[in-house]
Amino acid sequence: MNRARLSLRFRVSAAFGLGLLVVVSVLSAATWHLATGYLLNQRQQSADRHSRINARLVDNEVRTQTDGLGELLSGLTSGPNSTILVSLPGGWHTAGRPVRPEALPSGLLSRARPGAPAHDRFTADGVPVLAVAQPLATATGFYVELHPLLGLERTFRNLRLILVAGTLACGLFGVALGAWAARRALRPLAAFTETAARIARGDMRARLPEQAGPDLAPLAETFNSTADALEQRVRRDARFAADVSHELRSPLTTMTTVAEVLERRRDAMPAPAQKALQLLLAELHRFRGMVLDLLEIAAVDQADNGEERELVDLGPLVRSGVASSPAPHPTLDLAPEPLLVAADRRRLDRVLANLLDNAARYGGGAVRVAAHARNGVVRLEVDDAGEGVPAELRERIFERFSRGLHAGRRDPDSGTGLGLAIVADHVYRHDGRVWAEARPGGGARSSWNSPKRAADAVLSRLPDRAARPGNCRCRVRS
Structure with a gap:
């Protein structure tokens, strides 16, 4: 081994x-x-x-x-x-x-x-x-x-039997003693790992308790100092992105309004001016969408304390999201029983909307949306009719400003490269993950998983467990 x-x-x-x-x-x-x-x-x-x-x-x-x-x-x-x-x-x-x-x-x-x-x-x-x-x-x-x-x-x-049995018993006792000593010695390391995992999940307020041992106290103090600096840096960056995005909204709104006024008098303009106005409008709309997405990401980067979590039935949420989507409505495959999860409804709406929008932009439109429960897990799937995502791009498409095969396009339908990044951030805030894989029959499939036990925790009024739905996962198949 x-x-x-x-x-x-x-x-x-x-x-x-x-x-x-x-x-x-x-x-x-x-x-x-x-x-x-x-x-x-x-x-x-x-x-x-x-x-x-x-x-x-x-x-x-x-x-x-x-x-x-x-x-x-x-x-x-x-x-x-x-x-x-x-x-x-x-x-x-x-x-x-x-x-x-x-x-x-x-x-x-x-x-x-x-x-x-x-x-x-x-x-x-x-x-x-x-x-x-x-x-x-x-x-x-x-x-x-x-x-x-x-x-x-x-x-x-008899003496040989006693000596051999005593030797083997001492060996087993040594293993048990080593396991006990290792467990006690690694207990602070387990606390470090848990705290680091909480910080990685976005809980920037997680800190290590004070350590009494002279060997661990400096390590815990250094770790907490690093976590404080990281929290300040993340909050500063999020505040900077939010401030910049807010400052851009006013001039962007003004430019968009002026461009729309010019659009209404487009017929009185010469042909070169009309073409320039068309390009300007396309870039303004794309820029406006990017600013809104940056504001969304800035809100996501803030600490999630779980106060906005509630019981959400995926069935009505899917029906409402598909009905409000401007794209052609896909086939619905929903379980008859309630599919309850503990989550932030606004973020789930945004996840579904972004997945449907991504299918409409790059996958030929959504053809099927399904929601089922299996082994205590609720799964939401969105199938499209596209050609799929190459294997080498299945991780990169969830990075910010990554647009995969459409990176060179500048048309209004090319997107900003932030939609799937927002999906990944929202899912990650629900202790989940997102990935891409092939859909049976071709095209892409997007799946979001969440354990039902989180909903049970809400029903039993246990806020500590209800705050996070646990191992929720979002999956994009291509």
Whole structure:
């Protein structure tokens, strides 16, 4: 998996878990080696003492040459799984659990010295044993005793199970501890992200709470200072655009009035003057529309406190908007049930009007307007009969003063490049987004989505949730 795709919380949790797993694994390995070594050493010392005593008794019996060696060896066996083997010039004598002398590890007898018995661990017929071999003192031969290690092996198995389970449990505990630590450490970052998202959505009054930690307090103070400066800059720019637009309205109205007066006396003018007057009127009307759009954008750029939100039924809104549109009326496909959303009615009217106007200017006119609800989401669609928008322009058409393929046109119907930008701004103020995609069958489709749960919030009188309809989306398909 690509490391860039792993979240910081996951990496911190994994680091805690892996670190604790490594530390506990080292401690468990050291505990295993120390414990097993100590237990084996104690078992070996006990076997040496026991074998030394038994070997002395066997040596005495061999020296006296009585016939009781077999009975002696049977009496010296310590249990059903123990075995005694005595090597004498006349052959091997055994007692206890039958084990063939050929099963003894090679080199065991050759390593045995007087006062220094030889040891070896092996499995004899499925039973783990400790072999102790030492030479007889007064006879040519060896005394070999096989001590069963079943109890010791059971202890080793339990110890191994405990150490492995403890290591894995510590690893999981490290992951849980890392997740808890990461969550607490990233909590201020989550607050920063939420505040930044609120500012990006247009809530310029969002600020971070004061931080008590010495590491986070300067960051929060700097962030809030930056947000203050950004709010002042946005308000200053919006105020400047509004002031300029207002100042332009008066002379623009005067020029438009004079041009219309001249238009009524157009027949008395020579042909060149008539053509110039026609161009002047077209530019004045286009300029007037641009000023009105700039005033609209300036109003959009102001902070949206949600006070103008209300319950809006998209069905009557669509019927009213389509009826008031000067373009030919498209086919209506509306759901029979009420389609309620919590939104600013004026802005929704403007979104629908701009989409219909855009379809009339560039898409051959709207042919279908639909509104439906699905999975708790209300969707409004506007289909046109145009050729569509190229893929490389589907994002740029929502930028201000972007007119796509019509950027070089200067006729009255070319538009100002602000209509879809206003749509995008209004939709964004409703926590939505706008995009372009192909319509089935050709042409363009504009869609506006809004969750119905916002309307439920209004009905239940919860202003905090009713103020924003949530994940509303406007979609333009081409």
